[in-house]
Amino acid sequence: LPDCLQPKLFTLVLVTDGRRVLLGKKKRGFGEGYFNGFGGKVEAGETIRDAASRELLEEAGIAADSLTHRGTLTFLFDDRPQPWEVHVFHSDSYTGMPTESEEMAPQWFDYDSIPYQQMWADDVFWYPLLLKGSACFRGTFHFVNTHTLVKRDLSEVPCL
Numbered sequence: 001l002p003d004c005l006q007p008k009l010f011t012l013v014l015v016t017d018g019r020r021v022l023l024g025k026k027k028r029g030f031g032e033g034y035f036n037g038f039g040g041k042v043e044a045g046e047t048i049r050d051a052a053s054r055e056l057l058e059e060a061g062i063a064a065d066s067l068t069h070r071g072t073l074t075f076l077f078d079d080r081p082q083p084w085e086v087h088v089f090h091s092d093s094y095t096g097m098p099t100e101s102e103e104m105a106p107q108w109f110d111y112d113s114i115p116y117q118q119m120w121a122d123d124v125f126w127y128p129l130l131l132k133g134s135a136c137f138r139g140t141f142h143f144v145n146t147h148t149l150v151k152r153d154l155s156e157v158p159c160l
């Protein structure tokens with residue numbers, strides 16, 4: 001595949017504490033106004049896992065004690081040729097205090113009151129797999145006009 005069609009790598013970190021999940025309200029840029037996990041681009045020269053830790057610290061001011069890779073999500077957009085490959089990590093313990101950053105305003109949500117209407121349309125499908133404990137998943141979601149989900153494919157896969 002020509003380099004320009006290699007997927008663009010991103011990270012996404014979901015931190016849980018009992019039956020609460022820490023989300024951030026995106027204050028600017030891509031996905032502004034949505035609640036999401038913490039993440040961003042994988043920079044040249046860093047591992048995906050290191051990028052996940054870095055973004056969590058930058059965006060929420062906390063350091064995950066451990067990160068478990070739980071899923072790989074591919075996002076296709078009709079107006080972007082390059083697929084996005086988002087590596088989803090979970091942490092159930094961290095150090096520091098969740099702190100607002102320029103990018104994100106952190107907020108805890110009980111599992112039963114996750115604000116899916118203020119989140120990316122794919123989240124309602126894979127969050128239950130992530131939150132129910134140990135499942136790993138792989139999914140592909142196709143968007144048009146950035147926000148409209150037109151096709152989805154999601155399955156549980158063995159955790160490596």
Ligand SMILES: Nc1nc(SCCc2ccccc2)c2[nH]cnc2n1
Nearest residue numbers: 010011012030039040075086120122
């Ligand atoms: N939950 C979720 N997240 C993303 S982007 C996450 C990765 C990212 C990308 C750019 C800046 C920061 C973080 C999505 N895109 C399409 N559906 C989606 N669902």
